[in-house]
Amino acid sequence: MSDKSNSDDEITSTPPDITEKAMVATNNLLPEKSRKIYETFYNQFMEWRTKNNIASYSENVLWTRYSILKSTLNIKNQINIAQYPKLHALLKRKSEGYNGKKSKTFSPNEIKTFINEAPDSDYLLTKVVLIFGIMGACRRHEMHSLKFNDVSDLKTLILVTIRDTKTKTTRKFTITGKYYDVCKKYMDLRPKICTTQNFFNNYFHGKCTVQNVGINKFGSMGKTIATYLNLPYPHLYTGHCFRRSSATILVDAGGDITTLKRHGGWKSTTVAESYIDDSIQNKINVSEKILNSIQTNQTLNTININSASTSNNFPTEAIPQLHFHNCTIHNINIDKKQ
Structure with missing residues (x-):
């Protein structure tokens, strides 16, 4: 017997009022602000299945509306389309090079x-x-x-x-x-x-x-x-321009990802980074860091070369060699060679 059949048996043996409350609670698992959109897409998909006499939930019929259907099908029909590898592969291939529309930001x-x-x-x-x-x-x-x-x-x-x-x-x-x-x-x-x-x-x-x-x-x-x-x-x-502008300005000013996530209340690093606009100021900061690194290394190399040159050209004969054997020294006078 399948898992779905076991689930149906459990619901059948449960008092109707409890079952109704459980269904309400289950439906509330969908995002509150976008629940109507999720319900609309789900109903459109179910109507499409009925119209085309499709009884299955195979991955061949789930090419679109993936994210919305994943949530609603899992809740309403106990079908987990996240386990369909071919669908994942298709969506990944179709999304290559895609850049979603994002709000512009203020400098x-x-x-x-x-x-x-x-x-x-x-x-x-x-x-x-x-x-x-x-x-x-x-x-x-x-x-x-x-x-x-x-x-x-x-x-x-x-x-x-x-x-x-x-x-x-x-x-x-x-x-x-x-x-x-x-x-x-x-x-x-x-x-x-x-x-x-x-x-x-x-x-x-x-x-x-x-x-x-x-x-x-x-x-x-x-x-x-x-x-x-x-x-x-x-x-x-x-x-969304205020939130994206805030994230971009903070990062351009030197804020790290931890500061950014705390500032905007993001839990996911990927989501937080998606709010950062590819600003001109950010490109300038990167350019200046690279340029400063090159110039600093060039200066250090010049100093090292000059130091080595000065050391090699130092007149060793200018330093007189002194030898002492079993003697008491009271005063030493060294005449500097002109």
Whole structure:
């Protein structure tokens, strides 16, 4: 008898109410934020199987939708397609040379220009979102769900606690210096009578309203900044641009992978590295390290050659040889040869 048959027998002998609760709990194993997408793809696949009279789950019928189907089939049908080697080989071959579309990133100079030059009357909210996104490597949904009580004003710095994270791990970051002043100005404009607990309220003509900033507005602020700076392809600065910019700037400044993972709350080194943009500054840093290494070695070689040359040319005859045998020495006078 197969494992699936044993599983069906166990479910049959279980009380209906317990079985129902178990099925609900099992379905909750799918990612919460993308569950609808997973369910849609799964239903499309099952309908396709029915329409084409396909009863099996062989690897010949699983060429696409691999990641989504792997999760849903494993949960709903106890089929583990991760064990299909031919499917793995096909996907690997098809993915060669593929570069997924990623959000563009802001450079330190571009961030500095926007913070310093954009008028607060129109862009104060956007500046604060940019600061939070860069200093905390924040996702748009993290800023959308950020509560006012999770932002602490410590007079010289702001301590931010991000609780609603994708990895379910709370992380913290601080905002200091000039960026503290910008954020403090926005915080002081918050209406005294505000029914919402969200930190970010909409901002119009120098005043904050009681309405929350929508998640789609967070996603469009990168484009707003790029448009102000007249950057090419502003539509490519998506809601992920702040998090990717933060990771890239940190690494370009000398941060190691451990610091990067802690900063963004990443558990996987591969995922953390994927957020680092191949920036011009990074290429400059690499170029300077190579050039400095070459120049340093060249200088050391020159010093060694000169030292050897000086040692070989030293006039040994200038040093008189002295021999003493069974004598008491009170004074020695050596006349230097002219």
